[in-house]
Amino acid sequence: MNGGVSLATRVLLFSDAKHFSLTKKSWESYNSTLAFGRPSSIIMPCSVLRMHLRTITITNVRVIDLRFPTSREHIGSDAVNKDPDYSAAYCILETDAGIEGHGLTFTLGRGTDLVVRALEYLSRVVHARTLKSITDDLNAFYLQLSGDTQFRWLGPEKGVIHLACAALLNAVWDLYAKAEGKPVWKLLAEMTPEQIVSAIDFRYISDAITRDEALDILRRNKQDQPERLAYLEAHGYPAYTTSSGWFGFSDDKIRRLCREALAEGWSSFKLKVGGDAEDDLRRGRIMREEIGWQAHMMVDANQKWGVDEAIERTRQLGELNPWWMEEPTSPDDILGHARIRREAAPTRIATGEHCHNSVMFKQLFQAGAIDVCQIDSCRVAGINENLAILLMAAKFGVPVCPHAGGVGLCEYVQHLSIFDFLSVSCSLENRVIEYVGHLHEHFYDPVTIRRGCYMVPSKPGYSGEILPASLQEFSFPDGAAWKEQPRELSALQA
């Protein structure tokens, strides 16, 4: 505590000392840097901080199986996912510099242990590495994770091992952003176009977008960034709510929640469909009665139908004038989505939350299969792969409206959409971020919603860090939240 700056200044420099979990040792180290190199560097503390933190080494990785018992209240229910326990395979990259990178991938409960185990395996790649050795070539790092010569057989680039890959990459970006003292959106927006494209694996997508085309988009959009950022900081990024129309909710509950959401300033509402056709329409009419016809209403079948049925049901639901029809069929069915889009026109078609990698998104664009690209921050390989998808979406002129909800997805995707507006699509037209109002209280830096918009986050990192008490309470199966439960809920543990 005897360095070159006062305690008050230090707190200011770090935005929030608690967040950075600074140890006494790292404080001393930081202070000695200031004292040695730049006695008067207090006028530009951030860059000094960066210089210092770029030498940080990852000393340990903690992996946690985290599950919230949301199924007890039917939260998140839809036509396919009837009883989700919103969960995460969660990792913490501990460093010798007193900061931590936190990353998660979202799951629905049972099976989270598989992702945890895959994550434990993949995380060996970062042990004892400097952060710089990773961020200097982020695509090489991704290829190291995805290209393990034995492990990749289990995918490649899909399912359990890709979800695990996402958690680790999200943690790396969180650490990177904290080291730079910026929220992830700002880190991305301030990276050079060359740095952005160097994080992207173009191997299998260069027939749709080349490295040079991506560079062109990013370079062109450097101009007017300040104006767009000023707009976002004033108004926020538009959002829609999924909290009013879950599949398991009664008609009365839908009415009540729609009214409450309208009062809060929401203007776009999602309804879960995929049940009996008449039920879907009845629930849709109820929602329209409440929200009127000026508000946006989107319908989501969560993959329930085959292609022919999806066409028929999408046409029927046209009565509700949906803003889009989401996941009408199998997430793997690119040509099916293209046909549904053609034959159920003019209803716009959306998918993506289960689209497992950039090769699949590439084809959705190439086939003209979607009107709305619903990226997910955890299904694909974290920020790296989402950069590729954002750039392809911009080239093909498809608006990106991220999938969110679950646990941590809202916190994550706001960064991606803000970056999309600042540097890639540069448009808010037909663009909204999903919002679901659950579990945010567990985050250190939860999203801020005002009148149906995401406010721009300002804390360093990727906003996915969960509070220590929550990590403890909801760890599975030993956290307090699960200890009270009968054994049958503790799946995979018997």
Add this chain to the structure above:
Amino acid sequence: MNGGVSLATRVLLFSDAKHFSLTKKSWESYNSTLAFGRPSSIIMPCSVLRMHLRTITITNVRVIDLRFPTSREHIGSDAVNKDPDYSAAYCILETDAGIEGHGLTFTLGRGTDLVVRALEYLSRVVHARTLKSITDDLNAFYLQLSGDTQFRWLGPEKGVIHLACAALLNAVWDLYAKAEGKPVWKLLAEMTPEQIVSAIDFRYISDAITRDEALDILRRNKQDQPERLAYLEAHGYPAYTTSSGWFGFSDDKIRRLCREALAEGWSSFKLKVGGDAEDDLRRGRIMREEIGWQAHMMVDANQKWGVDEAIERTRQLGELNPWWMEEPTSPDDILGHARIRREAAPTRIATGEHCHNSVMFKQLFQAGAIDVCQIDSCRVAGINENLAILLMAAKFGVPVCPHAGGVGLCEYVQHLSIFDFLSVSCSLENRVIEYVGHLHEHFYDPVTIRRGCYMVPSKPGYSGEILPASLQEFSFPDGAAWKEQPRELSALQA
């Protein structure tokens, strides 16, 4: 040992008593059935056997992590999979009737524990169930496995959880066939068309093939089955060898192995490519020098290239007049394969071993993306899903040439190809089964190859049962084969 038939007769009835692992109790039970109901039923023992075994109940499931250290000899090396340890997540369905269903899914080593864990979870579905409760509605059983409301988030129907699903379904079919006293190909060929289609999930593929179209194919082909079977029993099912052209083999080794294979009667040879362009061509020319231009030669890039590079390289390799170009790019890239096929014509395009489900195969057919459909017995959900793929291939006129090798894949796919010839495509034109000459010694009922053809297997079951001594020796990490190894080979265990 005091039942109504002599020991000699019993052995004859069961084909091989050891195989059925009959306990004293089950022998007594079987004999009492014979003695009670049909004292003279020795003239039709099989039906009695069926009646009896249909009441069998699955009492326990054993799951084994099985790994063969093949990477020590560079067996199975290609441009992407450089050091595979051929492995399997293996399960044994124990019953109260003294027979067991054995099933496996093929993996490459590290990560097998993930599939094992998923398999342990899925196998709960069969505990204490009668076999009949499963076989009466095989698709319902599949939907139960694939539709777990929390687990499916990890896919759906892809990656680790789908591989695990395959192992369990393969075990169920093995048990089913043993209970019926038939090899799987015969069980399938003798099932009614209605029984076959009732095992298929048409939800997401009925836009490509309807249940009625599938029934038509199967009904039409019931005729002339005996003639086709007689042909196969006389000549075998044509095969090709991959053992001569692994990526890691020296030029001299390729020459020697080609000569040896020619001498054994092989007439179709695969070469692994995807290295330096000149190296690929040199190795291809060497192979052509050895096998001549009458023999078939296929080239396999194991997903190494992007679409544009794949077109260029496939054109270059046209010099070798390959029978097909296999896995030129990402296995997820349906539209990419279609473009490669168009632009690198006339070279025929093959893929499938990494095609993760029937929805992806459906699109490969719909997009005209492939000339050769390479089903895998473990990548998709076992026999159930492969029935769908065989029927779609027949409808679209694409020959099926299964992926094999690894461990157990040859043993499995021979049944599928024989059924395809007897009941679905009814053609051998442009059809061959892959063959790799490793690890067969570990099987109770290994494939029999004569002059480059698979001989029709006759033992009851699916031929994937591994000998108890091998299960013990190669179980990971405690088997003798792994105990001797340095720790770094024991990945995922530290």
